[in-house]
Amino acid sequence: MQFTYFWISLGVILLLLDLWVINSVWRSDNSSGNKAGWTALVVLLPYLGLAIWSIAGPRGVTKGPSSPEHSKG
Template identity: 40%
Template sequence: MGIEVGGILGLLWLILAIYAIVKIVGSSAGTGAKVLWIVLILLLPLLGLILWAIFGPK
């Protein structure tokens, strides 16, 4: 049995998305900003994570 690249990349995205969401929920940002970031990460997976990494954490 070989290791599928799509499976590994999907697992990596899932781990990063969960990490980002946990950091967002624990941040001091307002509720609207938190919801916006979480929706962005879930609807635009790669772009959302990149934008969050650049503009999200302070």
């Protein structure tokens, strides 16, 4: 019985990670083609897609402060 809960939990975690990755991809500044490619990879090959995205996927904000006022610490 506990073995079944393990697999269900693993499936739910995978689903949540997939949704998080897809949301992150679609909110990025990449072109629509890149977004569609990443989405297809993550949906069709969930484990492999997540692994590849974690290595080569979009990173956080790459732009610096928008004005000198914001860069003051």
